[in-house]
Amino acid sequence: MPNPPDGALPQELEVINEITKAVASTLDLAEIISTTLARIKTLASAEAISLLRYDGERDELVFAATETLREVALSGHADAHQRGLAAWVARTGEAAIVDDIGTDPRAGGTNSTLSACEGTKVLAVPVRRGGRVVAVIELADRYDGLPFSAADQQALERAAAHFSELADPDRLVREPNLVRQLLSDAVQAVPAQSAALLLFGAGHQNLVFSASRRLEAGVIDGLRMPASQGIAGWVARHRQPLLLEDASSDPRWSSGFEAATRFRPRSMLCVPVISRSALHGVIQVMNRIDGRPFDDHQLRLVQIFADHAAIAMENAALYQQAQIAAVTDDLTGLGNSRHLNQLLPQLIALGRPLTLLVLDLDNFKEVVDRYGHLIGSQTLAHLGRLMARQLRPGDFASRFGGDEFAVILPDSGIGAGVAMAEALRATVAAAERMDDGEVDISAVTASVGVAAFPDHARDANALLRAADQAMYGVKLTRKNGVGVAE
Numbered sequence: 001m002p003n004p005p006d007g008a009l010p011q012e013l014e015v016i017n018e019i020t021k022a023v024a025s026t027l028d029l030a031e032i033i034s035t036t037l038a039r040i041k042t043l044a045s046a047e048a049i050s051l052l053r054y055d056g057e058r059d060e061l062v063f064a065a066t067e068t069l070r071e072v073a074l075s076g077h078a079d080a081h082q083r084g085l086a087a088w089v090a091r092t093g094e095a096a097i098v099d100d101i102g103t104d105p106r107a108g109g110t111n112s113t114l115s116a117c118e119g120t121k122v123l124a125v126p127v128r129r130g131g132r133v134v135a136v137i138e139l140a141d142r143y144d145g146l147p148f149s150a151a152d153q154q155a156l157e158r159a160a161a162h163f164s165e166l167a168d169p170d171r172l173v174r175e176p177n178l179v180r181q182l183l184s185d186a187v188q189a190v191p192a193q194s195a196a197l198l199l200f201g202a203g204h205q206n207l208v209f210s211a212s213r214r215l216e217a218g219v220i221d222g223l224r225m226p227a228s229q230g231i232a233g234w235v236a237r238h239r240q241p242l243l244l245e246d247a248s249s250d251p252r253w254s255s256g257f258e259a260a261t262r263f264r265p266r267s268m269l270c271v272p273v274i275s276r277s278a279l280h281g282v283i284q285v286m287n288r289i290d291g292r293p294f295d296d297h298q299l300r301l302v303q304i305f306a307d308h309a310a311i312a313m314e315n316a317a318l319y320q321q322a323q324i325a326a327v328t329d330d331l332t333g334l335g336n337s338r339h340l341n342q343l344l345p346q347l348i349a350l351g352r353p354l355t356l357l358v359l360d361l362d363n364f365k366e367v368v369d370r371y372g373h374l375i376g377s378q379t380l381a382h383l384g385r386l387m388a389r390q391l392r393p394g395d396f397a398s399r400f401g402g403d404e405f406a407v408i409l410p411d412s413g414i415g416a417g418v419a420m421a422e423a424l425r426a427t428v429a430a431a432e433r434m435d436d437g438e439v440d441i442s443a444v445t446a447s448v449g450v451a452a453f454p455d456h457a458r459d460a461n462a463l464l465r466a467a468d469q470a471m472y473g474v475k476l477t478r479k480n481g482v483g484v485a486e
Helices: 010-024 029-044 085-092 150-163 169-174 176-189 230-238 255-261 296-326 337-349 364-371 373-388 414-430 460-477
Strands: 046-055 060-076 096-098 122-129 132-142 192-200 207-217 224-226 242-244 268-275 278-288 354-362 396-399 404-410 445-453 481-484
Touching: 029 046, 029 060, 029 278, 029 296, 046 230, 060 230, 060 278, 085 096, 085 122, 085 132, 085 192, 096 150, 122 150, 132 150, 132 176, 150 176, 169 176, 176 192, 176 207, 224 230, 230 242, 230 268, 230 278, 268 296, 278 296, 337 354, 337 396, 337 404, 337 460, 354 373, 354 414, 354 460, 364 373, 373 396, 373 404, 373 414, 404 414, 414 445, 414 481, 445 460, 460 481
Parallel strands: 445 481
Antiparallel strands: 046 060, 046 278, 060 207, 060 224, 096 122, 122 132, 132 192, 192 207, 242 268, 268 278, 354 404, 354 445, 396 404
């Protein structure tokens, strides 16, 4: 287990201990990733953070979880009767600390206080110029999750005093970078997840312009990139951490991230997530909210978190593989009887219609007698793969006997069930030889029984019996056909 770095502060040691306990207490991969990123983001005070999982089969990095700073430029508002906390601050000239924006009467019972932000805890202070309130600065949700304090209010009021000479709508419209700097300064004064600047006209109620910045989750989740591309790709390839003062000017930087998020990185920490020599992904941490660059000490801390996360991710993956193996038929790759017996009652309990197919192979014993049990097993695997290709997304197939299969079609009636049964029957009948072309399986066909919930049965066992009886009705009379339960 990784050791804490020399010289770590008590707060950092506490966070290291906390994240170790958190990631070790769950086998849920999504929870592990979320917990890891949340702790790293808080300790590093970062504007953006992402975890890219490594897909070894495709040799790609996939953005599994992201949180990125999004900025909305100064924009106009036509509504002359704005409500909410900002209007209250502009009207009264008083600052406000709110612990629950949705219930505070000063916010008018609304949580839409910020023009482009979601938050529960809000701090708002007025900006005065020429003896009147011309703007309001709002912060939502402290970076560390704690409530805003009187000290936070004083710090933001000091920052607001410096804004007064700059809070000129005409100038701010011409200089968008100035707006960005004002909001950045506000967050540096009091670290927060979101910030907004709202400019008011005459009467202190007419909101004329607003701008905001916020940390937004999931902006590019799912985006894929080659494992050799960009700074993250370099870290994945070389399995070495990087500390960069200006990532966007580094020749390894890929502009794809910037194009997708409209976020330009400066200082960056990038570390590999490795356990037992296996690469699980890469963590990127970008831009401190106070504008300073990251340092070697923070790089070591992030690497420690990544090492703990890697162990937890590996354990979660092994647990997931064990769960899948427990409900998977080794021969065909379809579900097994255990999965069928678990899933069918669960789906029926939802009360939605579904159709169950039971399929039994005809003349399969002839193949076994002629070629042996090994070829018989290969035949089952071959036909299982062929039938799986006919299924729709959401359908479920299992092998629950020697040469017997079951297929569940959720949200499907008898018509859809008969159509799928006929497609599976035709697929088996059309399979004349194995992949190597030497084994003749043309005699093998399928008898299929179809039963629907709730038409033919009201519980899983009765539905399975109804489909099974319909299948045997076909098998005893003609084979290579489809029968519907009575």
